[in-house]
Amino acid sequence: MIQRIQTVYLVIVILVMAALYVWFPIINDAEGAVVISNSEPLVFGMIFGSIVLAIVSILSFKKRQLQFVINRLNIILNFVLLGVFVYRSLTLSGETLVSEKGIGVLLPIISIVFLVLANKAIKRDEDLVKSVDRLR
Template sequence: MLQRIQTVYLIISALIMGALYLWFPVVQDEAGTIVIHRGEPLVFGLIFGSIAFAVISILSFKKRQRQFVLNRLNILINFVLLGVFVYRSLTISGETLVSEKGIGVLLPIISIVFLVLANKAIKRDEDLVKSVDRLR
């Protein structure tokens, strides 16, 4: 059912990753040139993959095990994206124009938190179904 709490968590996670995609190209150095931009296929692929996994997980609400596995894969994608951001922020020399080196790193972390909450809710639903099956 689409009105369950894990659906809300997954929608929030997808919106956070969408906000990351919109925020991503604004990192500039002192000369005004864009240091990181949307044209990077690795980062774009990771962000798009995270959004796609969240949407597919929302739409597969009848299969809780598939939702659980998709959310775990999405968590792994977010950890890889987090690693890419940390690596890039450590290799950028100096300060950026508006000191935005570390702001984008928070969004995958927040997305991971909502994905973990969704997995806990899915696990709770699965345990409830198993307990009802035992009573029959």
Template sequence: MLQRIQTVYLIISALVMGALYYWFPTVSDEAGNAIISRDEPLVLGLIGISVLLTVISIFNFKRRKGQFVLNRLTIISNFVLLGVFVYRSLTLSGETLVSEKGIGVLFPIISIVFLVLANKAIKRDEDLVKSVDRLR
């Protein structure tokens, strides 16, 4: 259902995580060895899991509690991805003149913000349905 605001938030979150794969640079050291690569199985898997869970959550609009749980799982996978990015970027040496770590590290944070907004909207819908059922 596209008329619900949480669906818009979830679509934005999925687009941000999909864009992360295309815009995230391969960070390499002075010797040319890749330190963080978007084709690395761990990074690629976490991005894929995040996008897949978000898309499943979009089509799971009739079950709000299930949608809420899927969003929480997506938030956890984004935090793990963010942890991988931070760990790998902290192991880089040098960085005195120019930082080449990229803005792609911020994309999981943007996705987490939109997922939290979607969860708030889902909670609001759930509370509204409960209040209407109480009046009957």
């Protein structure tokens, strides 16, 4: 069933990561020119990968174990993304016109929290199915 609570959690993950994709800072220097770092395609790829994994997890609602594993992979991907954001914020030299330090670092954490909640709901469903199978 697609109308379970973990689907709501995963849709929230998709929205948070889409907001991060839209919000992802474009750094301007003092003259107003856009500064592009070498890690941006990697960051955009990880954000897009997280969105894709959440969509695949929603669509694999009949296979709870696979859904659980996909969510764990998504959690790992979000931790890596968080690490990249923390590394970039710690290695900024000086202050740019648009500061990168802000809510962008918190969005992967919010995503991780909702992925953990989705995994708990999936585990609860799996336990319920196993308990019903025991009664047969």
